[in-house]
Amino acid sequence: MNGVLQALVDQGGGLVTRALAGQVVPESALRAARQSGHLVRVLPEVYVDARLVRTGPDARPTGIEVDRQVESGLGHRVESGVDRRVGPSRSTVAPSRSGPAGTLALLGRLGPELARRxxxxxxxxxGALGNVTALDVWGLRAQHxxxxVHLDVPGGCGLRSRPHLxxxxxxxxxxxxxxxxTRAGLPVVRLERALxxxxxxxxPVDRAAPLIRAVNDRLTTPERVSVALADAPRLAGRADLRALLTRLAAGCRSPLEIWGHDHVFTGPDLPVFQRQVRIQARRRSVYLDVYAARERVDFELDGATTHGDRRQREIDLRRDALLATLGILVVRFTHRRLVHETDDVRREIRAILADRRREG
Structure with a gap:
């Protein structure tokens, strides 16, 4: 491949656009790089180093290099099925057809970072990265x-969806x-819109986790996400998202706490509990899962993953002893008991609170 063009591709992390290449090399250099199998076109006007295009059983490599990408209905010429023999250091890319009339889906064979660029x-x-792609950039949920790749663009800008885009x-x-x-060097929609x-x-099983993590990591708040939700009145599953935001606004910070909010720590026979209450003890901030302020009882909800963790158990014991110096009783319920012995747990909660009131 032309040395200047190769340097340009390397500077671009394996990617070059036709417009950028045209500023430094003649069109014939770009065409020769495609024909020799050094560059492949993954989107209109966008080319990548062929060595960065994944091959393997899922890609069905055939030793055939693609010279032109079909633009169905736009009258672009198709040149496929031409044997492009390359040296052993070069990957060969087979045309993977998807979508209308032989559209090539090479974008799906790139690594996530290169596909986004x-x-x-x-x-x-x-455009800016949006939807589940934005969640990946925000570090909340890796794309499978x-x-x-999801892009948000202005209405009527002329860009359209394609295979893997x-x-x-x-x-x-x-x-x-x-x-x-700009995040990680890439334009991305604001977090609340992406969520x-x-x-x-x-x-459905994966929907709550990114939002819960975003709130726990203090990247956003339930209130700010609710504002973004108001701009999407026709969103599918809107009622479920609003319900989750209500639980998060009430202080729930995990799926187990949400379960407890809905099934355990609620009802006319129980007081109104405070959630995720911050207590200062010996210059240390301690957060209480579910707190009965009048009775000074902290109910801690231990997730399934904490069972059998000796180090976590030691941390919990030290924490509980510290709270005891402040007159706060800590009561722990395991995930199994909360979910499978809900009625028994509720009876224990009522009895504990009643005893604390008598002692007070």
Whole structure:
């Protein structure tokens, strides 16, 4: 491949656009790189080093290099099935067809980081990573292999979805704060928008975890996500998301605490509990899961993963002893008891609170 073009590709982390290449090398150099199998086109005007395109059983490599990508209905010429023999240091990429009339889906064979940069290069400043792709960039939920790159773009900008690329047109959207920020060097939609948009895209079992983690890590608040939800009145699963936000706003910080909120620590026979109450003890901040302030009882909900962890058990014992110096009784319930012995747990809670009132 032309040395100048190779240097340009290397500087771009294995990626180059036609516009950028055209500034330093003639069109013939780019065409020769494609024909020799050194570069492959993954999106219109976007090319990557062929060595970075995954091959293997799932990719069905055939030793055939793709020269042109089909643009169905746009009259672009197709050149496929041409034997492009390359040296042993070069990968060969087979055309993986998906979508209308032989559209090539090479974007899906790139690593996540390169696929995102390719999608953004294709958008040419008009898009920001959104939806589940944005959650990955925010560090809240890794995208699974095969999931497409999601881009938010202004309405009517002309970009469209393709294999392994989902383009979401939003009226009034601009790729600048506060609607989009730069994170890890990439433009990404603000977190609250990503959490709301990704809710229906995720399997139901996976929906709550990114939001709970975002709140626990203090990246956002239930109130700010609720504002973003108000801008999506037709969101699928909206009622479930609103219910989760209500639980988080009440102080729940884990699926087990949500279970306890809904099934254990509620009802006319129990007081109104405080959740995630911060207590200062010997210059240390301690957070109480479910706190009965009048009776000074802290109910701790121990998740399934804490059972049998000797180090965590020692930490809990030290914490409970520290709270005892403040006159706070700590009562712990395991995940198994909370879920499978709910009625018994509720009876114990009532009895403990009644005893504390008599002692007081």
């Amino acid at each position: 390719a999608a953004l290069a294709h958008a040419d400043g008009r 292999p095969g999931e497409p 989902r383009v979401h047109h939003r009226e009034g959207f601009v790729v600048e704060p506060p609607q989009a920020i 709301v948009d990704a809710w229906p895209a995720l399997p």
